[in-house]
Amino acid sequence: MLIKSLLSHDLPRSRLLAALLILIVIGLALTPFIFPSTRALNVAAKMLIFIVLVASYDLLLGYTGIVSFAHTMFFGIGAYGIAIASTRMEPGWAAVGVGLGAALVVSLLLSLAIGLFSLRVKAIFYAMITLAVASAFLTLASQLSEFTGGEDGLSFKLPAALQPSTEYLEQPFLGVMFDGRLLSYYLLFAATVVLVLLLLRIVNSPFGRVLQAIRENDFRAEAIGYRCVVYRSLSNVLAALFATLAGALLALWLRYNGPDTSLSLEIMLDLLLILVIGGMGTIYGAVVGSVLFVLAQSYLQDLMKLGAAALDGVPLLSQLIAPERWLLWLGLLFVLAVYHFPSGIVGRLRAGLATSPSKHE
Incomplete structure (x- = not known):
């Protein structure tokens, strides 16, 4: 009953999906102990950040049906808020609080303005407007070097409690040193769990049901008395605020932010790929898709x-699986995933693995 309440009664509805989600949560929780390396910890942290970011975009695209290319702009605002405040103030929790608060206010105002002025136009025109706004923001971030550090970005210090040099135990526990870096990871893990549960609560509330009704048939939703522009604007604002929080988590983990780190178009394309692979309109799809994508990417x-070392000397195969062609194989894996899971991995698992793609469609 407690689990149902925490998940807002939106259960996985598939034993395989439930097992996969449990495995992901346990794996991320125990990563510092199972894989005690800096690289593994960075990969796990990236997974956690992308889970929040993709889930926030799923609220916009999967549940409301809004295609926006400005989502990474709010991601960047969150990261820059922490970075700018931490470089201009004394490093500490006050700087983090001021930076996060300022970023949330800026994202709130920008998303509200974009929503109110642009959501009345057709979907393709709205997408183009958001793309133009995101491109303009990226240009500003690159050129306003006095505030953003320009192309070089900003490096900053964390509060003392989160600094790697801060040690909480004199001796390692289970082979892991309890220091500020480990505390940062578990704060990131806790924040991700809380934000995902909060998003589940939102999409399974009456407000979330209205968003899904607007996605399916906005004319009918308007006809029965729902102001579609109002609900779409609220969805836009909520998605932007969650993306801002994800950007703040990124900055706190990296202790750095720059245009390519949080504002690049490549991140926006990654979001779309992860949603398609994991399954749109399911917060669980953001979790599964983010983990699989970051694993493959890393x-x-x-x-x-x-593989290339094992097949050294075999003319054709050794060239096909050469490490420099990894993007080609990554793209092929995505094509196969979309073909075999047309409604995403979560949608397919919920429908049952025995269902063929043609029947599922």
């Missing part, structure tokens, strides 16, 4: 190096 090249 370790596929290493696997190909091993």
Whole structure:
């Protein structure tokens, strides 16, 4: 009963999906102990940040049906809020609080303005407007070097409690040193769990049901008395605020932010890919898709190096799986995933693995 309440009665509805989600949560919780390396910890932290970011975009695209290319702008605002405040103030929790608060206010105002002035136009025109706004913001972030550090970005210090040099135990516990870096990871993990549960609560509330009704048929939703522009604007604001929080988590983990780190178009494309692979309109799809995507992005090249070494001397195969061609194979894996899981991995697992793609569609 407690689990149902925490998940807002939106259960996985599939034993395989439930097992996969449990495995992901346990794996991320125990990563510092199972894989005690800096690289593994960075990969796990990236997964956590992308889970929040993709889930926030799913609220916009999957549940409301709004295609926006400005989502990474709010992600960048959150990261820059922390970075700018921490470089201009004394490093500490006050700087983090001021930066996060200022970023949330800026994101609130910008998302509200974009929503109120642009959501009355047709979907393709709205997408183009958001793309133009995001491009303009990226240009400003690159050129306003006095505030944003320009192309070089900003490096800053964390509060003392989160600094790697801060040690909480004299001796390692289970082979892991309890320091500020480990505390940062578990704060990131706790924040991700709370934000995902909060998003589940939102999409399974009456407000979330109205968003889904607007996605399915906005004319009918308007006809029965719902102001579609108001609900779409609120969805836009909520998605932007969650993306801002994800950007703040990114900055706190990296202790750095720059235009390519949080504002690039590549991140926006990654969001779309993850949503398609995981399954739109399911917060669980953001969790599963983010983990699989970051794993493939981080370790596929290493696997190909091993394969290329094993097949050294075989003319065609050794060239096909050369490590420098990892993006080609990553793209092929995505195409196969979309073909075999047309409604995403979560949608397919919920429908049952025995269902063929044609029947599922």
